[in-house]
Amino acid sequence: MKRFAVQDHELVPEHILLTPEEAQQVLMQYGVEARHLPKIHVTDPVAKEIGAKVGDIIKIKRKSPTAKESIFYRLVID
Incomplete structure (x- = not known):
């Protein structure tokens, strides 16, 4: 059975795992x-898919009708 990649869904914004230096x-x-x-949460489907660990910071790029793109940051927790 083919595994579904959560990030491939059109409604899921791009999630990028930051390096410690970038964070x-x-x-x-x-x-x-x-x-x-x-x-x-570390158990979030996208966090799991990108290999995030507790303490990591994830950059989320969302499409915005007014700003074209909005960037958000999330701390991975247990």
Whole structure:
């Protein structure tokens, strides 16, 4: 049976796992600590698919009718 890739669905925005260096840069850019970011569970289907671990930061790119693209960040939690 063929496995379904969650990220291939048209309604699922692009999720990108940040490197530790990229994550630090984002936190410095916005002047926040990781614990202040919105959360995403490690059991989330996309988080599992991209291999996210607790403590990682995920960048989410959503299409926006007004801004063309909106970027959000999520901290992976247990």
